[in-house]
Amino acid sequence: TDDVNLTASMILSKQGDGLLKMAKRTYDYSGATEVFSGSLAFSGTLSNSEVWMNRHTNLYTAGTFNKPVTMEYGSTLYITEENVKADGTTPEPEYSSVTFNELNLNEGSRVVINIDVETNQHDNISIGTLNIRTQDWQNGPKYLSPVFEIISPSRLELGTYLIGDITSISGDLADIVVEGNNFRLYQNREIIEENGHLYLKLTE
Numbered sequence: 068t069d070d071v072n073l074t075a076s077m078i079l080s081k082q083g084d085g086l087l088k089m090a091k092r093t094y095d096y097s098g099a100t101e102v103f104s105g106s107l108a109f110s111g112t113l114s115n116s117e118v119w120m121n122r123h124t125n126l127y128t129a130g131t132f133n134k135p136v137t138m139e140y141g142s143t144l145y146i147t148e149e150n151v152k153a154d155g156t157t158p159e160p161e162y163s164s165v166t167f168n169e170l171n172l173n174e175g176s177r178v179v180i181n182i183d184v185e186t187n188q189h190d191n192i193s194i195g196t197l198n199i200r201t202q203d204w205q206n207g208p209k210y211l212s213p214v215f216e217i218i219s220p221s222r223l224e225l226g227t228y229l230i231g232d233i234t235s236i237s238g239d240l241a242d243i244v245v246e247g248n249n250f251r252l253y254q255n256r257e258i259i260e261e262n263g264h265l266y267l268k269l270t271e
Contacts, residue, residue, distance in 0.1 A: 079116070081107060088151065091130075102126070110148045110163075120144075120176075127151045129163035136167055140175030140208060146190040160218065164191040172213035172243075173200040179216045180230050182267070184223065192231035192265065199238025210244060215258055217247035217267060224269070225254070231265040 073079065078098035081087050086106045093112040100107075100118045106125035117134040120126055123141035129148035138144060145151075148163045160181035172178070182189045201212040217223070245256035245267065255270045 081105060086151065091148075106151075108151045128165050129161070131166040133168050135169040135171055137171040137173065138176035138178075138213075139173050140210070141177070143177040143179060145179050146181070146192060160190070162188040162190055164193065166193040168195045169198070170194050170196070171198045171200070174202045174212050175208055175210040175214070177214045177216055179218060180267070182217060182219045182223065182228055182230070183221070184219065184228075185221055189228065189230060191229075194231065194233045194265075196235045196237065197233055199236070199240070199242055201238070201242050212242040212244055214244045214246055215267070217245065217250075217256075219247065219249040222249050222251065223247070223254075223267075224251070225271065226269060227259070228267040228269075229264060230258075230267055232263055233260055233265050234263065236260065 073094045073096040075096060076098050077096045079100045081102045082104055084105045086108060088108040089111065091111045093114060095114050097115040100113065100116045102124045103121045104124060106127060108127040110129040112131040114133045118132060118136040120138045120142040122139045125143050125145065127145045127147050129146060146163050146165050147161050162181060180190045199213060203211065240258050240260060243258045245258060250256060257268050259266050259268045
C-alpha cells in the first residue's frame with residue numbers, strides 16, 4: 068500500500084513468475100532489489116537501492132532510479148507507468164518517461180521504445196551513465212549486444228527520432244541492435260547521441 072515504506076538495509080528479492088507491483092512512492096532502503104524471475108512494475112523513486120534484473124525478467128517502469136540498474140540477457144525494460152496487467156502485459160502504450168542515474172545494458176538485454184509519429188508522442192529514457200556490454204562468443208545465445216526494440220503504429224520513414232537524453236556512455240552505441248515492427252525494408256537503423264540527446268536514426 069502507499070503508506071508502507073521499505074527502509075534500512077533490507078534486500079528486496081523477487082522470485083516466482085508473477086508480477087510484483089510496487090506502490091508509486093519513494094523508497095529509501097539501501098539493500099539490493101533483485102528480480103530473479105517474473106516481472107517488476109515500479110514508477111516511484113528508488114533512492115538508495117541497486118536493481119538487478121535476471122535473465123528473461125521484465126521491468127515495467129516510469130520511475131526514477133538513483134542507483135545502478137543492471138539488465139541481464141533476455142531481460143526487458145518497458146517504459147510504462149500504470150497500464151500493466153496482472154500477467155505483465157501492456158495493451159496500450161502510454162508514452163511515459165523513465166530516469167536512470169546509471170543503466171547497465173548487458174548483451175541480450177532489451178529496451179522497448181514506443182514512437183507515434185502521427186501524434187508526435189514517444190517514450191523517453193533519461194540516462195546519466197550508460198554502460199554497454201557486448202560479447203564475442205561463437206556458440207552462445209543469439210545476441211552479442213543489447214537490443215532496442217522500436218514499436219510504432221505507423222511506418223517510420225527516414226530521419227531521426229528523439230527517444231531520450233544521456234550524459235555519458237561507456238561502450239559503443241553502434242553495437243546496439245535495433246529491431247522493430249514498422250521499418251522499411253533495407254532501412255539502416257542505429258541509436259545515436261547528439262548534444263546530450265538520444266535518437267533513433269534511419270537511413271538508406
